[in-house]
Amino acid sequence: MVKVNKDMCMLCGGCASVCPYNCITVTEREVIIENCKECGTCIKFCPVGAIE
Amino acid sequence: MKTDLIVIGAGPAGSMAAINSKCDAILIDQRPEIGVPKQCAEGVSESLFEKIGVKPKKEWISKEIKATYMIPPSGIQIKLDDKKVKKAKFGFVLNRKDFDKGLAEIAANTGAELMPKTRFIRAERTERGVKVYAKQFNKTIEIEGKILIACDGVQSRAAKSFGLDTTLPLRYIESCYQYEMTDIEVESAVELYFGRVYAPGGYAWVFPKGENSANVGVGIVPSLAEKRAKDYLDDFLKQKRLKGGKIVEINAGAVPVSPPMKKTYANNLMVCGDAARMVNPLTGGGIHTACISGSIAGKIATKAIEKEDYSEKFLSEYQKLWRNEFGRELEYYGKAQEVFIKLTDAELDKIAESLLEIKLEEISTMEVLKAILKMNPKLLWKLKSLVV
Ligand SMILES: Cc1cc2nc3c(=O)[nH]c(=O)nc-3n(C[C@H](O)[C@H](O)[C@H](O)COP(=O)(O)OP(=O)(O)OC[C@H]3O[C@@H](n4cnc5c(N)ncnc54)[C@H](O)[C@@H]3O)c2cc1C
Numbered sequence A: 001m002v003k004v005n006k007d008m009c010m011l012c013g014g015c016a017s018v019c020p021y022n023c024i025t026v027t028e029r030e031v032i033i034e035n036c037k038e039c040g041t042c043i044k045f046c047p048v049g050a051i052e
Numbered sequence B: 001m002k003t004d005l006i007v008i009g010a011g012p013a014g015s016m017a018a019i020n021s022k023c024d025a026i027l028i029d030q031r032p033e034i035g036v037p038k039q040c041a042e043g044v045s046e047s048l049f050e051k052i053g054v055k056p057k058k059e060w061i062s063k064e065i066k067a068t069y070m071i072p073p074s075g076i077q078i079k080l081d082d083k084k085v086k087k088a089k090f091g092f093v094l095n096r097k098d099f100d101k102g103l104a105e106i107a108a109n110t111g112a113e114l115m116p117k118t119r120f121i122r123a124e125r126t127e128r129g130v131k132v133y134a135k136q137f138n139k140t141i142e143i144e145g146k147i148l149i150a151c152d153g154v155q156s157r158a159a160k161s162f163g164l165d166t167t168l169p170l171r172y173i174e175s176c177y178q179y180e181m182t183d184i185e186v187e188s189a190v191e192l193y194f195g196r197v198y199a200p201g202g203y204a205w206v207f208p209k210g211e212n213s214a215n216v217g218v219g220i221v222p223s224l225a226e227k228r229a230k231d232y233l234d235d236f237l238k239q240k241r242l243k244g245g246k247i248v249e250i251n252a253g254a255v256p257v258s259p260p261m262k263k264t265y266a267n268n269l270m271v272c273g274d275a276a277r278m279v280n281p282l283t284g285g286g287i288h289t290a291c292i293s294g295s296i297a298g299k300i301a302t303k304a305i306e307k308e309d310y311s312e313k314f315l316s317e318y319q320k321l322w323r324n325e326f327g328r329e330l331e332y333y334g335k336a337q338e339v340f341i342k343l344t345d346a347e348l349d350k351i352a353e354s355l356l357e358i359k360l361e362e363i364s365t366m367e368v369l370k371a372i373l374k375m376n377p378k379l380l381w382k383l384k385s386l387v388v
């Protein structure tokens, strides 16, 4: 299960658009990840490296 | 709650859809303040407002542009200005916060019910049409309507609810990072920096906002990148040109750089703008296409509601119309991007050199692309092999 570092995240929404399993929802104030398959796609996308 | 048309997302696509609909409409957006945060470099071409039939307010425009610089890794500058371009209308750098909010205001004033801080969760088809579940503060609300227009940007939940797959592979998305900076020297010109050193798969930009301020950013294709977008931008800032500049705002975002979605409609559904991946894959510009697709969808929705026909057959007219407007162009730019993305920095330097003396009829992506291909026949062959 990947984790978003809240202090780093810009809430840009990009990770939600690349997750092949639709696990990510980016709201106006948080990133919610459910049933992550650990493929790493979102990590590679994140402009600031907020996902570990 | 009951209405005819439900529009998800009050970005340019959603607001233009609501403005162009003549039926009962609800426009929801998860943001408490429409247009904020800004996730855009804000560059648009001259023709935007005429095309969308909206008169721009003064505060929507930050700066009128008089020239474009294209800068390859070697550092030589290809300057396109009124000496090189016959019809030298370059466009504007907008103030997206005021622009987006202004369009949403027009939508609200022309009859749509605007609901900020209302987040789309999911939708389902019903006998009457569609039912949307949304979160408003701590309450879940239900909105029943006949047609849904999905304008919820890159994240695009709404189209997925109806089974359209909008997921973008890492090769077809740009990871973007931007600083709005002040205390730097700017002209009335946009600067585009190409090459892997600056931004693999994309480019770095300086778009002037005021007397001494600009949007300074990078967009990279993650599958080609060696580090985060933020790292590329921080490296870009080290050049002399930007030394001493101060950061007043930080933005991040994603831009689809793929051909548009193959199917942008279904029973009770149309998908517009970024949600349908309607962005010029060469430039990353999507404001025009968002506005135009939204406008068309709003009009088609009105017709469908008049005729009480929300079938995919009826709504397919939407796709026909937006394809006519810009579909073929986007496909072509997509092919061109396939060619450009493979170029090495040395090849880019050579191409730039070939452009030092170019003259253009007008300034547009197509004109610049044509000039590049004319001077570099090898690229033209590569592109032709992809187009046929
Ligand atoms: C860094 C960057 C620079 C760019 N520079 C340019 C440029 O210079 N020129 C140009 O033409 N284009 C540029 N673009 C692209 C441009 O910003 C987009 O193409 C344009 O905003 C698309 O408009 P839209 O209405 O489709 O989507 P958006 O403007 O993204 O609007 C989508 C709206 O939907 C809302 N939303 C999302 N999910 C939900 C939900 N679940 N519930 C409710 N609401 C939701 C969002 O809050 C948002 O308000 C840039 C993009 C980025 C990221």
Ligand code: SF4
Pocket: A004, A008, A009, A010, A011, A012, A013, A014, A015, A016, A026, A031, A045, A046, A047, A048, A049, A050, A051, B252
């Ligand atoms: S891509 Fe990164 S910065 Fe953007 S919303 Fe996801 S975690 Fe946050």
Ligand code: SF4
Pocket: A002, A018, A019, A020, A021, A022, A023, A024, A033, A035, A036, A037, A038, A039, A040, A041, A042, A043
């Ligand atoms: S690691 Fe893969 S599956 Fe998990 S949230 Fe990220 S993109 Fe989705």
